[in-house]
Amino acid sequence: MQTPERRRAAHALLRALEILAWAAFFSFAALFLALRFWLLPQVGRYQDEVVAALTRAVGLQVRIGSLSADWDGLRPRLTVTNLRVLDHAGREALVLPAVEHVVGWSTLLARELRLHTLAIEGPRLTVRRDALGRVHVAGIALSGGQAGGVPGGGVAAWVLGQREIVVRNAEIDWLDEMRGAPPLALRALQLRMRNRGDVHQLGLSAQPPRALGARLELRGTLVGGATTPPEDWNARVYVELGATDLAGWRPWVDYPFEMSSGQGALRLWATYGGGRLVDATADLALAAVEARLASDLRPLRLAGVSGRVQARQSARGYEFGVRRLALLPAEGPAMQGSTFRASWEPAAPARGTFSAELVELAPLAHLAEHLPFPAELRKLLADLAPQGRLLEAGLDWTGELPQPATFRARARFEGLTMSAWRAVPGFANLSGRIEATQDKGTLALASQRPEIDLPRVFPEPRVRLASLSGEVGWERGAHGATVRVAGLAYANEDFAGTASGTYATSGDGGPGFLDLAAQLSRLDAGRLARYLPLPTLMGEKTRAWLLSAIRGGQATDVRLRLQGNLRDAPFADPMLGQLEVVAQVRNGTLAFAESWPALEEFAGELRFERNRME
Helix, strand or coil, rough: CCCCHHHHHHHHHHHHHHHHHHHHHHHHHHHHHHHHHHHHHHHHHHHHHHHHHHHHHHHEECCCCCEEEEECCEEEEEEEEEEEECCCCCEEEEEEEEEEEEEHHHHHCCCCCCCCEEEEEEEEEEEECCCCCEEECEEECCCCCCCCECCCCCCHHHEEEEEHHEEEEEEEEEEECCCCCCEEEEEEEEEEEEEEEEEEEEEEEEEHHHHHCCCCEEEEEECCCCCCCCCHCCEEEEEEEEEEEHHHHHHCCCCCCCEEEEEEEEEEEEEEECCCCEEEEEEEEEEEEECCCCCCCEEEEEEEEEEEEEECCCCCCCEEEEEEEEEECCCCCCCCEEEEEEEECCCCCCCEEEEEEEEEHHHHHHHHHHHHHHHHHHEEEEEECCCCEEEEEEEEEEEECCCCCCCEEEEEEEEEECCCCCCEEEEEEEEEEEEEEEEEEEEEEEECEEEEEEECCCCCEEEEEEEEEEEEEEEECEEEEEEHHHHHHHHEEEEEEEEEEECCCCCCCCCCCCEEEEEEEEEHHHHHHHHCCHHHCCCHHHHHHHHEEEEEEEEEEEEEEEEEEHHHHCCCCCCEEEEEEEEEEEEECCCCCCCCEEEEEEEEEEEEEEEEEC
C-alpha cells in the first residue's frame, strides 16, 4: 500500500513528463511554422549556405543558378536549376538543368544533408568504369575519400545514403575501359533508386542504339555498402530486351555461355553472389541462334527457340532445366514443348536427378552433345539412340553413369524406341509405364505396332508385332536375376497369343531356368524358323529337327509348357524338367525322318513332349 508521500512523488513525476511533452510539441510546432512562413519563403537569401551544404555533401565544388522552395506534404522541397559540379581541377564535370530535393527531417538529427527524394530532370553525362574497376560519373569518382562527414564513401556513400533518387529523360554514354568495350549510348533513360541501409532497389528503362534493340528494361535489388568491394555485393537482377540482337550485347555483357548470334526477345532473371553468377532464368523467343553452352561442347545452332531455360550453380554441383522449350535445330528433329530438369553433384558420392513432364527423346538425344549434361549421360544417350516421348519421368541416382551404385526410375512413355544396350534388349514403339530401382522393377505395356530386339533369344532378333500388352517384373539378388511375365498378350500376322512365366539366371554362365506357359490362337508353320529360340536356349538337335520336320500348315490352339534348366532341354529325363507343345494342325506337312515319307495335308493334334512327338 502506497504512502501519501509516494503518491505525491508519482503525481509530480507524471506532471513533469506532461510538461516536457507539451514543451516538445510546441517547440516542433514553432520550428515547423518558422520553416513554413519565414525560412522557406526566403530560402533564396540562403543560397550560399545551401551551396556550401551541397559542396560538403558531395566533396566537390557546387554552383547553382537559382534556388526556390515549397512543400511536399510535411517535408520541405528545394528546387535547384542549372546545378553545376566542378572537379578538383575546377572544370565543369556535371551540369543538371533541374534538380528537386525533398529534404528529410533526419537531416536535423544527422546534422548533414539527408534527402527524402532527389529528382533530376534531363541530365546528359558520361559514366565510365576505369581499368581498375572504379566508376566515374561525369569525371567524378564514386569511390574512396571522405566527404562532408560521410566516412569512407565519398559521393557513392552519399548517393547510397539517400532514401530515393529519380532521374528522368537522361542521356547516358557508358564507357567500360575495364572490358575495353566501345561506348554505349542510352537515350530516354528513366531511373529510380530506393535505399534502405545496405539494400538498394533499382529500376531503369532506356532506349539502346537501334542496332541492339528497341527497349531495355532493368530492375534489381542489390545488397552492399559504398565501401564494400563490388565482388562482395549480392544482387538479384531482371532484364528485358524486346526485338534485340543478343550477340550485339557481348562487348558490354558477360553471358554465362558463348553467344555467337541470336535475334529476338529475351527476359532474364539472374542472381549474383561472391562475384559470380549463381543462377539464371531466361524466357526466350529467338531465331538464328548459335551458342556454345560449355567450352567442351559443340556449338549449338538453332533456327528457332522459345520457352524458359534455367540454370543454377552451387558449391556442390549444378542444375539445368527447361520449361515448355521448343527447339528447331538447323539440323535434326524439332523438339516441341518439352519440360525437364536435371541436377548433378560430382563430389563423392556423386549423385544426380532428372525429372520431366513432357520430353521428346529423339531431339534431346540429338542435342545432348550440345547441352551441359554429364559426359556419361551424353554417352549413354548416344548409345541408346532413344526416340518417342516421355509423358512424365523421374530418375534419381548415386554413383557414376552408366553404372550407378543406386537408382530409382519411373516413367510413362509413348512410342518409346531404344537400341539394345548390354543385357537390355532393344525395342521400338513401346507405350506404357515403368518403375525400377537397382534391385527390382515393373514394366506395364499397352503398345500398338511395337518391335522387340532379342539378339540373345532369336536368330532374327527383330520381332515385329501388331500389339503387345501385359506386365513384366524383374528382381536382382545375390545369385542372379529373375524375370516374371504376367498376362503378356501379343499378336502379329504370323501368330497371336498370351504368355506368363518366370525366368531366372543360373549364376554359372549357363542359359538359366525357365518356367513358361504360353498359348497361341494361331500360328503359320511356314514362318516357324523366325520364332524358334536359339540352339543355346532349346538345344541344337531339337531346333534342327523342328526346322526340318515341320514344313508347312496352320496351327490353332497351340499350348506350350516349358519348365527347367534350359541347359537340359529338351528334358529327355523327366526328373530334369518339362517340355510340351500341343497344337491343333490343319493342312500340315511333316517329315518325321529322312527315311520316312512326309505326311502331307494332314489335320489333327500334334504333340511334342520332351524328345518325342505324337
